[in-house]
Amino acid sequence: MDACVPVFSSLARFSAMHVTFVSLGSELIGVEYLSAYLKKYGHSTSLAHHPALFNDRFQLNMPLLAKLFDQDDRIVEYILHLDPELIGFSCLTNTFEWSLEIARRVREQKRIPTIFGGVHPSAIPEFVLGYDEVDFVCESEGEVALLELCNDLECGGDGTGINNIWAKPDGEITRPPMVSSFLQDLDSLPFPDKELYAGATPSRSVYRTMTARGCPYRCTFCFNNFFANLPDQGIEKDYVRRRSVDNVMEELHQGKERFDFRQLEFHDDIFTMHKDWLREFLPRLKKEINVPFYCETHAKFMDEEVAQLLKDGGCAGTKMGIQSLGEFSYKHTMLKRAEKEEDLIRALDACRKVGVQLDADHIFGLPEETQQHRDHALKFYREHTPGRIACFWLTYFPGIEITTKAHEAGQITDEQLNDIHRGKLLWYHQIQAMTAEGRKNLKENSGYMIAFHLMPVVPKFLRRFVVPNVIRRIPLMGTMSRGVMALKMLKDFVFGGSFDAWVYLRGYLFFIFGRGRHLNKVPRSSRDDESPPPAPDPVPVPVAQQSV
Structure with a gap:
């Protein structure tokens, strides 16, 4: 032809x-x-x-x-x-x-x-x-x-x-x-090319993969808010798609034989969707692969049965977005969040009962969020404390609804929007820092952020003494709270919980002291070669090497 x-x-x-x-x-x-x-x-x-x-x-x-x-x-x-x-x-x-x-x-x-x-x-x-x-x-x-x-x-x-x-x-x-x-048919795709990163990651580390693509929700601060609507025909075909159990297991068997990985991460937006799929997949994962894994969940897709399936399958920890607490009408209207407070409580209680650590994300600086929202979140976390609470300032990304509305309302200038498009991150706290009232608001927020970081490591009977307006006035308390959170991550690894702290540390050791320090080096003999080199064949790597 x-x-x-x-x-x-x-x-x-x-x-x-x-x-x-x-x-x-x-x-x-x-x-x-x-x-x-x-x-x-x-x-x-x-x-x-x-x-x-x-x-x-x-x-x-x-x-x-x-x-x-x-x-x-x-x-x-x-x-x-x-x-x-x-x-x-x-x-x-x-x-x-x-x-x-x-x-x-x-x-x-x-x-x-x-x-x-x-x-x-x-x-x-x-x-x-x-x-x-x-x-x-x-x-x-x-x-x-x-x-x-x-x-x-x-x-x-x-x-x-x-x-x-x-x-x-x-x-x-x-x-x-x-x-x-x-x-639509994710099984028709070849398995991700793990050899691509094999020479750029520590050996026998974490194997990362996805069993699904897409998210059923359109939170106004998330890329799924616009990405799901990109096709010209709209979403007449499903945005949420999942691979078959056999297809995922075949990839993991090949990966285990090739890299002998010790941990597994599933990077699905919501791993715990489709309970029937979990009932089939997780027992096979435990029996045939048998390594600890980490995943992300959602309160609407977590109950005691799912938590037990995760535990029996080898789950070392999971995470869900809470992001804001208070009246449901605010979360549903402003953020397009679907979960109610009883869903969050059910998810946290279910994971606690079976012994699976459930971490949470919380966003500060959401539009129209009030002091009452923050106080309600403080009360909630005192009673229903996740394994860790990771706090973030709202970030304005291009294309998402929360950025568009902020620009239309004049909260983001044309120049700032252009900076976002150019890749300059714009956080809520940067905008607030421009006015005296905003700076006062930031100080109040910082107290709650410190309190949320500390809550998981403070005994329950002492949590009522974690008062945001007091602890924010203690010198270096913000730095100390982040240090406490880092130590909590290390403790979780040592005692069988989440392993993300160890993975992070091991990566640094690999690039500073291990084989990673030679990454991207051009052979000296090639630097003065007048003719361009051919496209290289894949570099053979030891069987135990693993991509992260």
């Missing part, structure tokens, strides 16, 4: 391309799926991964240490050494600026096409494509679209006319014909 037959509607591969994915911080399961899909149809892939030590673009930022361990120069040199035909970036808002900078620095030395995808570009594809360093943007899910783009470019095409792909041949932005419906 002619290698230049149009391939916009075909998954056939006619010749191979080499794609280098660039990532920052942690393993990206979505990128592993993209890599596996390209490889299935004969293309080759590689990875340039920056561990983001001491500046993970989320919570930890220690500028002096981050500069000492920075690998930006090495990343750029390594990409040029790999000499791909396409460079792929999967971006959150937190990582968009960094991704642009790497693309810009590579472009200064060699013109290699780039494609940006992920949540941030999907929210504002035309804005992202406006950057000179960005040649294509993938809106929504990308397996099929990226394959068709690679096939088209290999045939000399310009990337136009492909569903989900924004392009700009000759500098003129071209929209995709349509944004396709979400892929």
Whole structure:
């Protein structure tokens, strides 16, 4: 067959391309799926991964240490050494600026096409494509679209006319014909390409995967708020999709044989959906794999039976979003939250009864939240205390309803909205800090945040003495509360609870003292080679090595 037959509607591969994915911080399961899909149809892939030590673009930022361990120069040199035909970036808002900078620095030395995808570009594809360093943007899910783009470019095409792909041949932005419906049969996908990250992670560590895609809820502060509505046909096909039990078990068997992993993380938005699926899957997981696992749940999908299934299956801990407490009408109207207080109590009591640690997330700075909401949350946590309470300031992301309404109400200026689009994170506390009244409000919030951090480690009979307005006045109490929370994480690991603290620490040890310190190094003999090196074959790694 002619290698230049149009391939916009075909998954056939006619010749191979080499794609280098660039990532920052942690393993990206979505990128592993993209890599596996390209490889299935004969293309080759590689990875340039920056561990983001001491500046993970989320919570930890220690500028002096981050500069000492920075690998930006090495990343750029390594990409040029790999000499791909396409460079792929999967971006959150937190990582968009960094991704642009790497693309810009590579472009200064060699013109290699780039494609940006992920949540941030999907929210504002035309804005992202406006950057000179960005040649294509993938809106929504990308397996099929990226394959068709690679096939088209290999045939000399310009990337136009492909569903989900924004392009700009000759500098003129071209929209995709349509944004396709979400892929329904997840079993049809190859397993995520764990070899991609195998050399960039500690051996025998955590295996991360997903058994489902999508969330049934549209919380106004979450990316699902807009992402579920991206397809042009709307959601006439399910946004929430789940793999079969046999399909997931086959992946885990292959992963266990290849990497001999010791822990397992399920990155589903809500792992505990579909009780019948859990009844079939979890006993098999315990019998056939038998490693501790961590997952996320929701109060609407947690009761005593589910908690017992998790416990019997080997669950080391789970987490749910509480985010706000108070009258249900506020949560339902302002946040589009579905759970009521009795759902939260049922979930916490069920997990406590069977011995599964249930952690919680709580957001400060939600719109129209009052002192009464915070006092009610304090009272609730004194009586129904999660294993840990992780507190966050509201973050304004592009595309979500809470950001749009804040902009329409004048709470976010046009300039601030543009900064958000450019990847500069905007938190509620940054806006509040601009006025005297706002700064007073921040001080009050900080007292509650400290109290929530401390609540799980304070004996129940003493919790009534944890008074936000008092403890916030104690010097360094905020730092101390975060330290206490970190020690609680370590205690949970030592005594069989959640293992996230150990995973985090082990990653740092790997990159500072272990094999990870050699990541992205270009062989010295290659640096002066005038001819570009060929796309590398996969590097063999020890059987015990594991991706994180």
